[in-house]
Amino acid sequence: MQNAITDPGQSTRERALSDFRGGAAARTAVEPLIDFLTNDLATFEKDNGIDWDTSVPHEKLRAVWKMSAARGFYSYLLPKELGGQGLSVADICAVREAALMTGTVLAPHVLGDLSGPPRIGHLFKHANDDQVEAFLKPIQSAERAVCFALTEAGAGSDAASIKTKAEKREGGYVLNGVKRFISGGSFADFAIVLAVTDPDAKGRGISAFFVDLHSKGASKRTDYEVLSGKGSHADLVFDDVHVPDANLIGEEGTGFRLGMARISVNRLLHCSTMMGYARLALTLSVERADGRQQFGRSIGSFQAIQHILADMATDLYAGRSMMFDAARRLDEGHDIRTEAAMCKLFCAENGFRIADRAMQVHGGVGLLKGGPIEYIFRNLRTFRIVTGTSEIQKNTIAKSLLGGAG
Known part of the structure; x- marks a missing residue:
């Protein structure tokens, strides 16, 4: 099981593709994406001095969007008829997880999370032809955000x-x-x-x-x-x-x-972001525990650190299992409103707990601005609030259990 979670000897590419839960189509789709992220995008970030605390100028973001669109990644997660890969929801979750596992700061921008096609894919069913030409296509091509x-x-x-x-x-x-x-x-x-x-x-x-x-x-x-x-x-x-x-x-x-039409899908996709960052936090924590020396030995040899890592891995396994199960049920045509709320609740609460423990393993290094642990800690804390607070998710779950009461 060790290698399925993290292996300190892995390359960045191997780490990103480890324990990949997508099917054959997703595996075919994800490999060129990971190569782009670990090579072209990583070089772009290095050349432009971009770290986890950088406020990236808008013109640099637009350059990334256009790089991505030119390679076909910007619309990657859309249906085939819209220029995407036509992946299932479960496969999309797996691809998004893997992208974040590269540790590239701008990986979400390559997939258009904050600016592009994933935000408007469902609107092709509702927009008229003129709106598709005036608004949706310029977004797909990264001409507009x-x-x-x-x-x-x-x-x-x-x-x-x-x-x-x-x-x-x-x-x-x-x-x-x-x-x-x-x-x-x-x-x-x-x-x-x-x-x-x-x-x-x-x-x-x-x-x-x-x-x-x-x-x-x-x-x-x-x-x-x-x-x-x-x-x-x-x-x-x-x-x-x-x-x-x-x-x-x-x-x-x-x-x-x-x-609200895609609320269940959106909650699952947010879970893939949470679990992707949580997986990265665990990976970096194992590497830290293996390499950090105190009292003449690695801190990973201390039982206190071992227990922290064990708790992180357990929470991660539970959250990912819930997410992929709900996604596959959705792909099979089931109504998963309740399950999606459960996933959002669990992944938000326990994803942040993983980040908190990762910071504890890293000690002072984890507090540094510009580093991944401090960023992941801040980012995962927000998911307990955004896109439906944890309390709202509990309301949805309880309402389902009580047959719509309240």
């Missing part, structure tokens, strides 16, 4: 309580409101904005729009920094922004349903 704008100061866990309004006017809508803590918002060109079009219809009165963030009246606030890092989040401010009729996605009143 996109963000999803739902969260507001008063509408976090209670997403249906958004206040941003889109009032119907001749030829379009007038958009007013503020979206808060939008990931990818600082460098996005377009936003998928959910806004109230019928205040009397509550959740059924919310519509979705493509909004050009360069429009008159649209602005960004980036005067803060979130725990997970610099430069990627922003508040989006809409002050009498004109949105043409042609930018309405689907029909009026269907925006909230459209936004």
